[in-house]
Amino acid sequence: MSDIKLFRLTAGKATELQGDASDLEKPLQTLIEANLEPLLGIRFLTTEYSTG
Numbered sequence: 001m002s003d004i005k006l007f008r009l010t011a012g013k014a015t016e017l018q019g020d021a022s023d024l025e026k027p028l029q030t031l032i033e034a035n036l037e038p039l040l041g042i043r044f045l046t047t048e049y050s051t052g
Helices: 021-034 036-040
Strands: 006-010 013-017
Touching: 021 036
Parallel strands: none
Antiparallel strands: 006 013
16 A cells, blocks of 8 residues: 555545655554444454465
8 A cells, every 4th residue: 555545525526635655554554444344344354464
């Protein structure tokens, strides 16, 4: 996830927010992981889970 882009939605129009991806990656990952089930109905197993 090296090219994370964040947007602000105002009156149905998206505006890209400027930022440094390295400062956003871990907090954004943590936020998404904490809310996978309510947002997408996906049961979270573990962070950075190895699939083989």
